[in-house]
Amino acid sequence: MRDFLPADKARRERVLAVIRERYRSHGFDEIETPVMEDHARLHAGIGGDNEKLAYNVLKRGLDADAVRAAADDPAALTDLGLRYDLTVPLARFYASNRAELPAVFRSVQIAPVWRAERPQKGRYRQFMQCDIDIIGDASTRAEVELITATLDTLDALGLQGGSVRINDRRLLDAMLEYFGFPEAERPGVLITIDKLDKIGPDGVAAELRQRSSSPAAVDAFAGFLARERPAGAGFDEARIRAALPEGLDGDAVAALSEIGDAVAAARGARVPLEFDPFLVRGMGYYTGTIFEVAHPSVSYSLGGGGRYDGMIGRFLGQQVPAVGFSIGFERIVDLVADHAGDAREAVVLVHDQDVPVAQLAALKAAFVARGCRVRLERRPKNLKPLLDRATADGYSHFAAVRAGMDADSLELKPLG
Numbered sequence: 001m002r003d004f005l006p007a008d009k010a011r012r013e014r015v016l017a018v019i020r021e022r023y024r025s026h027g028f029d030e031i032e033t034p035v036m037e038d039h040a041r042l043h044a045g046i047g048g049d050n051e052k053l054a055y056n057v058l059k060r061g062l063d064a065d066a067v068r069a070a071a072d073d074p075a076a077l078t079d080l081g082l083r084y085d086l087t088v089p090l091a092r093f094y095a096s097n098r099a100e101l102p103a104v105f106r107s108v109q110i111a112p113v114w115r116a117e118r119p120q121k122g123r124y125r126q127f128m129q130c131d132i133d134i135i136g137d138a139s140t141r142a143e144v145e146l147i148t149a150t151l152d153t154l155d156a157l158g159l160q161g162g163s164v165r166i167n168d169r170r171l172l173d174a175m176l177e178y179f180g181f182p183e184a185e186r187p188g189v190l191i192t193i194d195k196l197d198k199i200g201p202d203g204v205a206a207e208l209r210q211r212s213s214s215p216a217a218v219d220a221f222a223g224f225l226a227r228e229r230p231a232g233a234g235f236d237e238a239r240i241r242a243a244l245p246e247g248l249d250g251d252a253v254a255a256l257s258e259i260g261d262a263v264a265a266a267r268g269a270r271v272p273l274e275f276d277p278f279l280v281r282g283m284g285y286y287t288g289t290i291f292e293v294a295h296p297s298v299s300y301s302l303g304g305g306g307r308y309d310g311m312i313g314r315f316l317g318q319q320v321p322a323v324g325f326s327i328g329f330e331r332i333v334d335l336v337a338d339h340a341g342d343a344r345e346a347v348v349l350v351h352d353q354d355v356p357v358a359q360l361a362a363l364k365a366a367f368v369a370r371g372c373r374v375r376l377e378r379r380p381k382n383l384k385p386l387l388d389r390a391t392a393d394g395y396s397h398f399a400a401v402r403a404g405m406d407a408d409s410l411e412l413k414p415l416g
Helices: 006-025 048-053 064-069 087-100 141-156 169-179 183-193 196-211 215-225 237-242 251-267 312-316 357-369 383-392
Strands: 036-038 056-058 078-082 105-114 126-135 163-168 273-275 289-294 303-307 322-327 346-351 373-378 397-401
Touching: 006 105, 006 126, 006 141, 036 087, 087 105, 087 126, 087 312, 087 322, 126 141, 141 163, 141 251, 141 289, 141 303, 141 322, 163 169, 163 251, 169 183, 169 215, 169 251, 183 196, 196 215, 237 251, 251 273, 251 289, 289 322, 346 357, 346 383, 357 373, 357 397, 373 383
Parallel strands: 163 273, 346 373, 346 397
Antiparallel strands: 036 078, 056 078, 105 126, 126 322, 163 289, 289 303, 303 322
16 A cells, blocks of 8 residues: 655546546446445455455454454454455445436446555555446447447557457357366366466466366367467457367357457457457456457556456346456556646745735735646745755746735746
8 A cells, every 4th residue: 555745646646537538438427336345245256366355344342252253254253345346346336226327337436446465566455446337238339338448548548559358258168168178177277277378388288287187178278279370460250260169159259250340440440459269367257258458568468357247136136237347557557658747837936934924825816816736835045956846746837926026026937
């Protein structure tokens, strides 16, 4: 968990303002949910490994005997917890407020979440998530809207050239069945396949041989990994089929092809999509399309998401289609070039010690009324450190203020 100095905070807020504006322009409406949810909801088996990282809140009023009696049962000690993502709160929010929401609800959530991570570079215990979700639309239109809104937002942040790796959990299940992995083994097999980028085909095959009780299935999968990949770029039905085991077909292929055609229509000739038959994404609640956004400037993904049609039904008692896309704000904010800053003129008024407070208040009010950002500073013996700090904080001009001066008599001088 980190502190942010004024310049860092201002930078983050500028990036957030762009993200909010782009999402709003694509028809998404922002909501807010509490930072805490019920313990049972956060540990309902839909949050994957993130559930293990949840911060739980101790029940109020427990005495020492009650704590000792429940020491082996966390659920008996806690009734609330800090949210570890924004998807579980959204599902609860929709179930609670459905009557007041449109049939197809396009949601934006931008808020901090908490996970008990082991502190290290790039992993924080409190961090910002930026989620867009569409609830109530089972068609591929929802995926297309999410993908185009996300890529448009990256463009607006100056990160042009982004692309989306895309797959479908139904195709993954069909592949594992094709190779002969028993259904009970498939969740563990997917965990290993998800390491393909880190440990390579040989490492995946070796780990599968240790994990799986089906040597023939592992051999078949290893042989598929070793095959020659289709050459060339592009995203269409023929290329999708060519990347899959021969004869593997189904509605998922047609859906991916339809998404590709629609994104091409929105984005122009180059389709910024790449079919990756081994893209897994670790969250167990995904039921269909899954995706990750990539950028050529970095080797890691800048966000991801997918369809989770089964989650809201756990809270509502009836199935509701849902799909979401989250961009990694903490990763993106470090990549965005900080060109614009605050567009307003920013002025530091450096005043002598004998200038009356009333005069300073009037001067400041005059500049604020002109649309300026204004800071009052008493003149020190050495002016340079003060001006350097003002420049670092985004101020563009300064003026020396003496007793009796008004706003029109001040001489503004540029900083930096």
